[in-house]
Amino acid sequence: MSSTLTSTFRKQTRGSVDLVVKNAKLLLESGIARGGIGVIDGIIVVIAGDEHLPEAATVIDADGKILMPGLIDVHAHIHDPTMMEHETFTTGSKAAVAGGITTFVDMPLTNQVDTSKAVEEKIAQGEEMSIADFTFYAGMMNSDNIVAIPALIEKGIAAFKAFTCMPYQTSSGVIVKCLSAMSEYGGHLTVHAEDQGILNEFSREMDDEWDAPISHSLARPNIAEQLAIQKCINIAEQTGGHLHIAHVTTREGVHEVEKGRLRGVMVTTEVCPHHLVFYRDEMNRLGTKSKMNPPLRSKQDRAALWSALLRGNIDAVASDHAPCPIEKKDAGSEDIRNAWSGVDGIQMILRVLLSEGINKARMTYSRLLRVCSRNPARIFGLYPKKGVLRIGADADFVIVDQNREEKISNDMMESKCGWTLYEGMTMMGVPVMTFIRGTLVFKEGNVVAKPGYGKFQAMGSGNRPIGD
Ligand SMILES: [Zn+2]
Structure with a gap:
C-alpha cells in the first residue's frame, strides 16, 4: 500500500512500534487490501503492505485472514445494578470480546440512568468491571427527566431511550419534547416502537392459547410496529431531531423508515441477529427461549430485513442482548406470558453475519464493515476514534477465520x-482474536484480559449522515 503513509509514519515515530499484525486482508473504508497494521500506545500508526511494515516488539501473522475494525454493539442490556443475576459488566464484556465486539452501548433495564450522578456511578462501575470499552444510554425517558438532556450530553451521554409500549410506555408528548431537545442539543432518541393499543387488542384474542410460544408473536402484529414507527418519524420530521428506531423487525417497518429517509427525515435504524436467523413458525419448537420484543416474525419479514441491510436502509446490526437465568424462561412453559422477554446475542452478531450473511451471499464485506463498525460509530458519536481502521484511530480490531466451521453450544x-x-447450529466464520487499544483481549476461545481494562467512551453529539 501507500509508501507515503509509511514515510509519514517513520517521521512521526522514529522508533519501533509495539505491535504489528501482518499478512491480513484488511477491511478498510475504501475496500479490502492485503497487508497489515502497526500500533503504538493503543493507536493505529501505520497501515501498509507487508513489505512496508516496520519492526515491532510483537509481530502477529494473520495468515491471510480478515482483519476488521472491532464491532460496536449499540444495543445491549449488560449491566443493571438491580438485575446482576442476568449479566454484569464483566460477564457481558467477556461475551462481547468473544464475539469480536470491542465497544458496546449498554442500555438500562429497570434502573434509571437519567442524572449526572447516575452517569458518574455507571462510568465507575464499568471502568472497574468491564473488559471491553463501553458507553451507555440514558433512559428511560419520561416527562420528568427531559430537562436533564443538555447536562447528560455534556457528560458524553448523547443517546436516549424511550418506549411507545409497556413496560416503559411514554406519551407522544415526551417523544416530541425529546426529539425537540435532540434537534437543539444534538444526540439522538432511540425508540422501541410498538403501538400499545394494538398489542392490548390482539392479546385479548389469544384467549387460552398462551401455552403455545407462537402466541407471543401473534399478539404483537406487524401493524403495531408500523404505526409506532410512522408516528415517531412524523415527530422527527416536525422537530428535526435525530430518531433511531431500535430493532426493526417487519417489512412494513423497514418501508416506513425508507419513506421517511426519502423525504429527508433524520431517521436511522438497526436490526438484531435473532430476527435475521429465526422466524415465527419456529417458536413452538424453540420454546420459551424464543420470546423477545419485538417478537420473531415471518420468513417474508426476515427476507425483507436482509434485503434492507444489504441496500443500506438498515444502518446497523445490534444485539439487544438481554438474556436471563434459565428459570425465568422456564416460568413460561405453561403460559408464555410468564417467560422473560429477551435473548442472548452479543457473542453472535459477527457469527450470524459471517455465516448467514457473507456465506449465503446476503451480505458483502463492505456492508459488514458498515453495519457492524463504521455506522454504529458514526450514529453514536464515536467515529473516527472507533469503528474504522485508520491512522490515529484506536487499535480496536478482530481477526476472523471465515473458513472455519463451528458448532454453537x-x-x-x-x-x-x-x-x-x-x-x-453449525456456523461458518469464527472471530479468533480480538484486540482493544492494541491489547489482545480474546484469543481462540479464551478471554485473556482482566476486568477493569475497559474504558468509558464519551459520545459526541453531532448529527451523523445516514444511508451510507
Ligand atoms: Zn433492548
Missing part, C-alpha cells in the same frame, strides 16, 4: 446465563 457462551437460542 451453550458451553461456549461467556454470558452469565450460559444458554443460547443458537444452541446446536
Whole structure:
C-alpha cells in the first residue's frame, strides 16, 4: 500500500512500534487490501503492505485472514445494578470480546440512568468491571427527566431511550419534547416502537392459547410496529431531531423508515441477529427461549430485513442482548406470558453475519464493515476514534477465520446465563482474536484480559449522515 503513509509514519515515530499484525486482508473504508497494521500506545500508526511494515516488539501473522475494525454493539442490556443475576459488566464484556465486539452501548433495564450522578456511578462501575470499552444510554425517558438532556450530553451521554409500549410506555408528548431537545442539543432518541393499543387488542384474542410460544408473536402484529414507527418519524420530521428506531423487525417497518429517509427525515435504524436467523413458525419448537420484543416474525419479514441491510436502509446490526437465568424462561412453559422477554446475542452478531450473511451471499464485506463498525460509530458519536481502521484511530480490531466451521453450544457462551437460542447450529466464520487499544483481549476461545481494562467512551453529539 501507500509508501507515503509509511514515510509519514517513520517521521512521526522514529522508533519501533509495539505491535504489528501482518499478512491480513484488511477491511478498510475504501475496500479490502492485503497487508497489515502497526500500533503504538493503543493507536493505529501505520497501515501498509507487508513489505512496508516496520519492526515491532510483537509481530502477529494473520495468515491471510480478515482483519476488521472491532464491532460496536449499540444495543445491549449488560449491566443493571438491580438485575446482576442476568449479566454484569464483566460477564457481558467477556461475551462481547468473544464475539469480536470491542465497544458496546449498554442500555438500562429497570434502573434509571437519567442524572449526572447516575452517569458518574455507571462510568465507575464499568471502568472497574468491564473488559471491553463501553458507553451507555440514558433512559428511560419520561416527562420528568427531559430537562436533564443538555447536562447528560455534556457528560458524553448523547443517546436516549424511550418506549411507545409497556413496560416503559411514554406519551407522544415526551417523544416530541425529546426529539425537540435532540434537534437543539444534538444526540439522538432511540425508540422501541410498538403501538400499545394494538398489542392490548390482539392479546385479548389469544384467549387460552398462551401455552403455545407462537402466541407471543401473534399478539404483537406487524401493524403495531408500523404505526409506532410512522408516528415517531412524523415527530422527527416536525422537530428535526435525530430518531433511531431500535430493532426493526417487519417489512412494513423497514418501508416506513425508507419513506421517511426519502423525504429527508433524520431517521436511522438497526436490526438484531435473532430476527435475521429465526422466524415465527419456529417458536413452538424453540420454546420459551424464543420470546423477545419485538417478537420473531415471518420468513417474508426476515427476507425483507436482509434485503434492507444489504441496500443500506438498515444502518446497523445490534444485539439487544438481554438474556436471563434459565428459570425465568422456564416460568413460561405453561403460559408464555410468564417467560422473560429477551435473548442472548452479543457473542453472535459477527457469527450470524459471517455465516448467514457473507456465506449465503446476503451480505458483502463492505456492508459488514458498515453495519457492524463504521455506522454504529458514526450514529453514536464515536467515529473516527472507533469503528474504522485508520491512522490515529484506536487499535480496536478482530481477526476472523471465515473458513472455519463451528458448532454453537451453550458451553461456549461467556454470558452469565450460559444458554443460547443458537444452541446446536453449525456456523461458518469464527472471530479468533480480538484486540482493544492494541491489547489482545480474546484469543481462540479464551478471554485473556482482566476486568477493569475497559474504558468509558464519551459520545459526541453531532448529527451523523445516514444511508451510507
Ligand atoms: Zn433492548
